[in-house]
Amino acid sequence: GNSVTQMEGPVTLSEEAFLTINCTYTATGYPSLFWYVQYPGEGLQLLLKATKADDKGSNKGFEATYRKETTSFHLEKGSVQVSDSAVYFCALSIAGNQFYFGTGTSLTVIP
């Protein structure tokens, strides 16, 4: 079946530290991969996406590369800020349907 497994949290980092949140997937077809972010008190927002193998999605300094060989889509940022504190969700979809989300990773960045 289809599923997403992401790194357990919570994660606490100091400002300007390097961030990696691991995400691996299992899919029966050719999925598109997404990272969503949920800031405190707000709804889910798309952070970045990649629709085929070796694509790199990027936004707001965050990056993730679609790795078919390792079935992974790890989220990275070189220097986190306090404003990046949020819950991050990895997700996949098959042909734009059948969306599957991971359990979320809570990130807290301290000054």
Add this chain to the structure above:
Amino acid sequence: EAGVAQSPRYKIIEKRQSVAFWCNPISGHATLYWYQQILGQGPKLLIQFQNNGVVDDSQLPKDRFSAERLKGVDSTLKIQPAKLEDSAVYLCASRLSAPTDTQYFGPGTRLTVL
């Protein structure tokens, strides 16, 4: 551009009662989704509409949950009767049409079943 609207934002009911949630997607968005997000978990897709037809409702507990999308615009999700385990945030999302289009989420309705 207005976002996805949901109401109510919060609802508290007793078990065995009924409840309904309403969603108004972004204008022109053909695809509409309802998700259930239990505390500490990721969203789980309950049902997907394309215009007013159901594309996927394989994870909708049909003995107690129902959803409709009249005229391919607004949608309502109903739970009857509610159970304690239905306590969750119910999220509505919409998408323009193509598979690679972005999903836009509403703020959600937080349901507490006592």
